[in-house]
Amino acid sequence: MTYCVGLLLNEGMVLLSDTRTNAGLDNISTYRKMFTFEAPGERVIAIMTAGSLSVTQTTIARLTEAIDSGDEKRSIMTAHSMLAVAQIVGDTLAEVSHEIRGKIQQQEKVSTSASLILAGQRADGAMRLFLIYSQGNFIEATAETPYLQIGEHKYGKPILDRVIEPTTSLMDAEKAVLLSMDSTLRSNLSVGMPLDLVVIENHGLRIARARRIDADDAGFQAMSNAWSEALRRSFQEIETV
């Protein structure tokens, strides 16, 4: 499984992904699910992936190939708007899903579904955050719903619902996605460290911060413990009805 979350805030976008993939419980590996593309000053794009690894890896590979070969119709680095980027990414994902699905016989029951979160901004454009489905269609984050999740989204949703608003600072946003991930890590073994955190500042047009957080990261552990402690203390303080 996977957990990826992206926030669209006034100050910028904050993205966090885990790295665990598994083909059955007895076959667990670490794969990056966060991919960034930059032309500093002109555009910045980040893509997070969930679902079938063969589908998402091939999709990213094709997107990269289109950039490298300067394919004007398929390069997300030359597309004239973030909407056009979402369209290219969606079409590529749908195409790859369809091809791979075609190779797998129905009775094999291998899932080929995958989904992506796309975040980006072009010079003179607004920051945009999309969730792209297997079929290539997508939805977009708005001020009313300033975050998008893919994968195992339920455990980490309550904290986001309570603290995230468009006016949330980037520092608080980093804290919120890390705590959201912390709740997910505790409850679903198929979501696992290390984590990839990426911050894009509004109009920065580059990756402002990219950080890998390893399993032994002292800061993350301290935050996780402090949050548990704070929750237990808050629990004790609440009066029973």
Add this chain to the structure above:
Amino acid sequence: MTYCVGLLLNEGMVLLSDTRTNAGLDNISTYRKMFTFEAPGERVIAIMTAGSLSVTQTTIARLTEAIDSGDEKRSIMTAHSMLAVAQIVGDTLAEVSHEIRGKIQQQEKVSTSASLILAGQRADGAMRLFLIYSQGNFIEATAETPYLQIGEHKYGKPILDRVIEPTTSLMDAEKAVLLSMDSTLRSNLSVGMPLDLVVIENHGLRIARARRIDADDAGFQAMSNAWSEALRRSFQEIETV
């Protein structure tokens, strides 16, 4: 959907269920999902239900009928142990599921799955808490895992994982299941008020407390608000890594 949770603690058992049922998003009703059976001083049993309403209602009706008709083999009020009670409830659920499944043609895609939480104690016996599946098989809560959930269990799990231990007091346990339900109510519209809360004290052999909590319950609302407030305050206090 449904959310029901049962805790097995040293001091007793605490059970909480919602009451919302829906046949599609446009057909929402309120049905009790908490059923109690008492022979004060001899035994106390509570059953919570999730899944297909036709299956769970028929199951409870048959269990009640067997008690009323004094059916020695099928009455949960004369069975000689809680394990035997679990067996009867499981067999009845499997039988009803099988019958109803047989009436529904495969292409109709109507779900007949259902699950139950059974809690109870007999004189001279220990308290026992079971989760019973559609097929009639069951698992039991233990000191390592002192709670069981059915229905929409994910949103309300993090709080239970953090605060529930066998030594938790009944008062804290009531608070924990209500906060667990509160997180679920906020995130899943198909789980809804009113709630049914039941407390069974160890060796009490009767329902110690049974309470219906309505949507306008001032105490529950105050607790829900206080918890949101405490979470937001805790969030602000935590240092970012």
